Amino acid sequence: MPESPQQHAAKLAAAQAALHFVQPGMVVGLGSGTTATLFIQLLGERVQQGLQVQGIASSDSSEQLSRSLSISITNFEKHRTIDVAVDGADEVAPGLALIKGGGGKLLREKIVASASKRFIIVADDTKLVRQLGRFPLPVEVIRMAEPLVTERLRVLGFTPVIRQAKDGSGPYITDEGNLLLDCHSDGIADPAKTAADIRAIVGVVEHGLFLGMAERVLLAGADGVREITADERW
Ligand code: 5RP
Numbered sequence: 001m002p003e004s005p006q007q008h009a010a011k012l013a014a015a016q017a018a019l020h021f022v023q024p025g026m027v028v029g030l031g032s033g034t035t036a037t038l039f040i041q042l043l044g045e046r047v048q049q050g051l052q053v054q055g056i057a058s059s060d061s062s063e064q065l066s067r068s069l070s071i072s073i074t075n076f077e078k079h080r081t082i083d084v085a086v087d088g089a090d091e092v093a094p095g096l097a098l099i100k101g102g103g104g105k106l107l108r109e110k111i112v113a114s115a116s117k118r119f120i121i122v123a124d125d126t127k128l129v130r131q132l133g134r135f136p137l138p139v140e141v142i143r144m145a146e147p148l149v150t151e152r153l154r155v156l157g158f159t160p161v162i163r164q165a166k167d168g169s170g171p172y173i174t175d176e177g178n179l180l181l182d183c184h185s186d187g188i189a190d191p192a193k194t195a196a197d198i199r200a201i202v203g204v205v206e207h208g209l210f211l212g213m214a215e216r217v218l219l220a221g222a223d224g225v226r227e228i229t230a231d232e233r234w
Contacts, residue, residue, distance in 0.1 A: 003034070007124050010220035012220075014218045014220040015036075015038035018039050018122050018218055019039070022046075022051075023083075025052060026053050027082050027083050028053050028083065029056055031122075033102065033103040034088070035122045036086060040055075041069065054072050056073070056074055058105055059103075059175055088103075088121065088122055089210070092214075093191070094130070096214040097210075106206060106207070107140050107176055120214070122218050127219070136161070137188065137207065139181045139206075139208065140174055140179070141181055142203045142205060143177075143178060143179050146162065146179050149204055157186075158185050160181035160182065160183045161183075162181060176205070188209075191209050216228060216229050
């Protein structure tokens, strides 16, 4: 569904708010998706005005965009930790339990998040939910294992669908050469158990449940940007 001008403005406001968390000299985790892209563009403007930071990108596309904006790119060979990472989310539930991977980049996004001292989510308020799972949970799988993983996910109550490339060329292939299964469900009542159950399936590379990772969410809507932390309930 194309986004409304209001949703775009909200994403931009959240991305702008995230700039406050970036200080000179930092290593910054660069997320993927439309909201993270707005953040990268704003960061690029700051870099062109003289801000010195280095970035570690969560996707090939974010890396290319960052380089085109003169953001210098580093890696985990040179830096084992990221000072602050900024990324989007597909759903945000209480406890800052997230679904990510709508853009297909969840594996590197989770690697970047796991190496970050601060993991900040930027999102518009359509992403806020009481329970995860209306958005299909993306699960990245090794290609040859897909039929086996699909069967196991069905036993867990999901209806997995192999994601297709937008250009109609066949299955979507991740930056790491794997398939993505978009797992439909009636809702994920116990995200921690679901995460553990999916992780136990051989052939699963990673899943899009990000639990206990986000420090805060910068959530933008008609009334501006508000910060949500893990102890808030809604
Ligand atoms: C990509 C992601 C994105 O962060 C997520 O899909 C949100 O994207 P957008 O900001 O375009 O709504 O997880 O894998």
